[in-house]
Amino acid sequence: MTNIAETAVLFLLIIAFFAWLGYRRGFIGELVKFGMILLAFAVGQKSMLGATVIRVINSVWLIFQIIINGGLRLLLSGDLSGDSLSQVLNEAKNAGPLVPPTAGDSLLFVLMILLIILAFFVGSRVKRKSSRLLGVFMGIVNGLALIYIFRPYLSGKPLLPPLNTSSPLAALASLFGTAFDLLLLPVNWLQNALGLLFVPVLIVAIVLILLRSLRS
Amino acid sequence: MGPLEILWLAIVVFFVLIAFVRGYPRELGVTTVIFGALFLITFFLEKYLPRFINFLSSELSLQLTERQLQHFYALFYSLLFLVVVFWAYAGETFSFQGKEHKGAGGFVLNFLVGLLNGILVASTLWYFQVAYKYPVADFKNAAGQSVFLTLPLTSFAQSLVTYVPANVIPPIFWGAMLLLMLIARVRK
Numbered sequence: 484m485t486n487i488a489e490t491a492v493l494f495l496l497i498i499a500f501f502a503w504l505g506y507r508r509g510f511i512g513e514l515v516k517f518g519m520i521l522l523a524f525a526v527g528q529k530s531m532l533g534a535t536v537i538r539v540i541n542s543v544w545l546i547f548q549i550i551i552n553g554g555l556r557l558l559l560s561g562d563l564s565g566d567s568l569s570q571v572l573n574e575a576k577n578a579g580p581l582v583p584p585t586a587g588d589s590l591l592f593v594l595m596i597l598l599i600i601l602a603f604f605v606g607s608r609v610k611r612k613s614s615r616l617l618g619v620f621m622g623i624v625n626g627l628a629l630i631y632i633f634r635p636y637l638s639g640k641p642l643l644p645p646l647n648t649s650s651p652l653a654a655l656a657s658l659f660g661t662a663f664d665l666l667l668l669p670v671n672w673l674q675n676a677l678g679l680l681f682v683p684v685l686i687v688a689i690v691l692i693l694l695r696s697l698r699s
Numbered sequence: 700m701g702p703l704e705i706l707w708l709a710i711v712v713f714f715v716l717i718a719f720v721r722g723y724p725r726e727l728g729v730t731t732v733i734f735g736a737l738f739l740i741t742f743f744l745e746k747y748l749p750r751f752i753n754f755l756s757s758e759l760s761l762q763l764t765e766r767q768l769q770h771f772y773a774l775f776y777s778l779l780f781l782v783v784v785f786w787a788y789a790g791e792t793f794s795f796q797g798k799e800h801k802g803a804g805g806f807v808l809n810f811l812v813g814l815l816n817g818i819l820v821a822s823t824l825w826y827f828q829v830a831y832k833y834p835v836a837d838f839k840n841a842a843g844q845s846v847f848l849t850l851p852l853t854s855f856a857q858s859l860v861t862y863v864p865a866n867v868i869p870p871i872f873w874g875a876m877l878l879l880m881l882i883a884r885v886r887k
Binding site: 679682683686689690692693694696 | 804872
């Protein structure tokens with residue numbers, strides 16, 4: 484069972500890791516990273532920038548639908564009568580939004596993750612020399628920010644299945660089983676998303692990976 | 700797990716081990732030949748061979764039952780497929796040019812190509828059984844028990860059989876893959 488002391492040790496280890504990252508990167512790099520993490524957090528929340536992001540995506544999608552449903556043809560022919568325009572608009576609206584209300588949260592979460600990855604990438608690109616001591620401080624701030632961002636997602640269902648610790652061998656088998664399940668996770672995801680179509684997609688993907696790996 | 704899926708898994712593991720020994724540039728040549736064999740059998744032979752057999756049996760006044768024909772097709776396609784795969788491994792191999800990755804990267808690539816070839820070979824042999832209603836299950840001993848395979852399949856095998864590539868992929872796909880491999884082979 485996890486008690487307070489163990490949680491505190493784990494927490495300190497995570498914070499120490501971010502402090503070490505801050506020490507290596509310096510203050511400016513960590514500051515840039517912090518700004519991007521804040522932006523990612525804002526994009527991930529519907530009440531902040533999330534709703535606007537979804538609105539923009541759906542608006543772009545509507546414009547695209549108007550164009551492919553005859554809008555471009557109307558514009559080029561100069562026939563901008565009310566009837567033609569309303570017909571095109573109705574057809575475009577019938578396609579529905581690209582991001583339906585039910586899928587919004589998942590999309591925003593993925594966008595937030597991508598922006599956080601980008602934050603680490605951009606932060607590591609900053610070459611300007613700056614205070615390492617302040618970098619440690621800023622690294623701790625970034626670590627705390629990420630813990631707070633991800634806490635709601637981790638506090639519910641356990642992330643990994645419980646490890647079978649009845650014997651060292653059972654624990655090892657359980658660990659390998661979990662690792663295998665994690666490896667197969669993308670395949671499972673592909674199967675759920677594409678159904679039986681995942682079989683040819685997987686074959687093509689493997690062949691392309693192999694062909695790309697041949698060095699001339 | 701039942702005997703059929705164990706055999707399927709054993710063939711896949713066997714091909715993975717072969718891939719580790721031969722390396723993925725050579726194994727890609729085998730993949731190309733497998734695509735070619737699948738295209739030949741599923742696109743041409745499965746369409747035209749029954750017509751030819753019908754013509755032949757009417758000319759020779761042969762009275763063949765549907766089950767006999769199913770036995771013949773399953774055996775003929777399986778043997779043809781195995782001969783082609785064997786040919787891909789024997790003698791001068793149709794390998795791809797290029798330098799092989801070593802270390803962990805090479806290990807993963809060898810594993811992937813072995814897995815692909817193994818699954819394609821094992822699943823295609825299984826497909827010939829599925830398509831012709833398991834002729835192999837007809838072989839019985841004196842006590843009336845099946846020698847090679849007892850039906851029905853286990854639930855795991857039934858779920859596995861839904862993903863047999865030749866069962867779910869249209870024949871033209873194998874032609875497209877063959878073309879892709881040949882272009883890649885020539886381009887390198």
